[in-house]
Amino acid sequence: MTPSTLGLKAKQQLIERFLGKKASARGTAPEATAARSVHRAKVPEAFTRFDRHPGYEKMLVPKAAADRLGLRNPFFIAHDGVAGATTRIDGREYLNFSSYNYLGLNGHPAVIKAAKEAIDRYGTSASASRLVAGERPIQRELEEALADLYEVEDCVVFVSGHATNVSTIATLFGPKDLVIHDALIHNSVLEGIKLAGSTRRSFPHNDTQALDAILTEIRHQFERVLIVVEGHYSMDGDIPDLPALIDIKRRHGCFLMVDEAHALGVLGPTGRGLHEHYGIPGKEVDIWMGTLSKTLAGCGGYIAGERALVEHLKYAAPGFVYSVGIAPPLAAASLAALRVMLREPERVARLQENGRTFLRLAREAGLDTGTSQGFAIVPVITGSSLKAAKLSNLLFERGINVQPIVYPAVEEKAARLRFFLCQSHTERQLQQTVEVLSA
Numbered sequence: 001m002t003p004s005t006l007g008l009k010a011k012q013q014l015i016e017r018f019l020g021k022k023a024s025a026r027g028t029a030p031e032a033t034a035a036r037s038v039h040r041a042k043v044p045e046a047f048t049r050f051d052r053h054p055g056y057e058k059m060l061v062p063k064a065a066a067d068r069l070g071l072r073n074p075f076f077i078a079h080d081g082v083a084g085a086t087t088r089i090d091g092r093e094y095l096n097f098s099s100y101n102y103l104g105l106n107g108h109p110a111v112i113k114a115a116k117e118a119i120d121r122y123g124t125s126a127s128a129s130r131l132v133a134g135e136r137p138i139q140r141e142l143e144e145a146l147a148d149l150y151e152v153e154d155c156v157v158f159v160s161g162h163a164t165n166v167s168t169i170a171t172l173f174g175p176k177d178l179v180i181h182d183a184l185i186h187n188s189v190l191e192g193i194k195l196a197g198s199t200r201r202s203f204p205h206n207d208t209q210a211l212d213a214i215l216t217e218i219r220h221q222f223e224r225v226l227i228v229v230e231g232h233y234s235m236d237g238d239i240p241d242l243p244a245l246i247d248i249k250r251r252h253g254c255f256l257m258v259d260e261a262h263a264l265g266v267l268g269p270t271g272r273g274l275h276e277h278y279g280i281p282g283k284e285v286d287i288w289m290g291t292l293s294k295t296l297a298g299c300g301g302y303i304a305g306e307r308a309l310v311e312h313l314k315y316a317a318p319g320f321v322y323s324v325g326i327a328p329p330l331a332a333a334s335l336a337a338l339r340v341m342l343r344e345p346e347r348v349a350r351l352q353e354n355g356r357t358f359l360r361l362a363r364e365a366g367l368d369t370g371t372s373q374g375f376a377i378v379p380v381i382t383g384s385s386l387k388a389a390k391l392s393n394l395l396f397e398r399g400i401n402v403q404p405i406v407y408p409a410v411e412e413k414a415a416r417l418r419f420f421l422c423q424s425h426t427e428r429q430l431q432q433t434v435e436v437l438s439a
Helices: 008-025 030-041 054-069 109-122 137-150 161-172 187-196 208-221 242-252 274-278 307-316 328-343 345-364 385-397 427-438
Strands: 086-089 092-096 154-158 178-182 199-203 225-230 255-259 287-291 301-305 377-381 403-405 416-420
Touching: 054 385, 092 427, 109 328, 137 154, 137 301, 137 328, 154 161, 154 307, 161 187, 161 225, 161 287, 161 301, 161 307, 178 187, 178 208, 187 199, 199 208, 208 225, 208 242, 225 242, 242 255, 242 274, 301 307, 328 345, 345 377, 345 427, 385 403, 385 416, 385 427
Parallel strands: 178 199, 178 225, 225 255, 255 287
Antiparallel strands: 086 092, 154 301, 287 301, 377 416, 403 416
């Protein structure tokens, strides 16, 4: 029997059943709506609210403790003007040890002039990816200057230092590979390994013998192997044994990557970094990584090495291909800063002298400075997050701005104040700070 031979009531029932099934399939039938409402009701409220996120709730615990103790929040403080040896906060001048402006090039007249001229010529943004929309000459000039600095074939600049490590490691390595790194390596390297899907192993801080032993045992299990270290460790202020690392990478058939974020402008007679410090040609290291946001007074990151490495990244690294190119005024500022650094090596000499002086004064005062070698970063280890926060507050009240580094950024027993030195600090400022610290 066809629908045309049915009675009116039967036809209506058939149509309702048909429409009900279609509505149900689309999720709009009353039965489906009710079922979804029941289903939604079973979802815990914590899964639908950001203020109930476990990460956020965990973050609130130390904040609440600090509030109960009357401690000032030392983070996200607003600075007015260029932060160097001194800075201005809420209308008051402070001695400043919380800036990466190592050589005082942020705010340097030549750097500001270069950035302004680039704005006049190119505007404030590259406006698109360099791969698809072309590039500006100033971007390539910066890359060529950085390649020359490391005595390698080429360089590519990314818009973010953190993304440089993440994207580079994830592009070059995969599930059949091993990335082995110093135990104190930066978060950006860890995130890059995670994205790559590579096996990850760490070796004890600056222990090249342990690195050698691990590779002897497991190198044969992997295709490519990358060793990653920092040129100047940002938490501890010490440096790795580059000659030993080069020997190890050769014997085991590995790539060596050195993160120079805090080494450029700090190490070597002219600030060229770890390879200049040891007197080793830059081409002995496979991947040089660095940032533009510290010594070079800009923002972004770079990879320098052989041409095949750089070309691969330019066409395949997501952090470069799918990102806008570095802003022309930032590229111009960093290039100008690099030129001033090379033209005025006395800035590097003053910075290194300040680092040695502060380390000596702190140790003479009985302060725990860990493994710092006194180049530009000197921690004062308190062994307690609460003590570090209290000491930071005390110093702030006395006109000294320095950040506490607390758990979980470091282990609780390694909580500290971290002092960044710059070339424009005076010896009296350093003495005054140590006197307050040790009082």
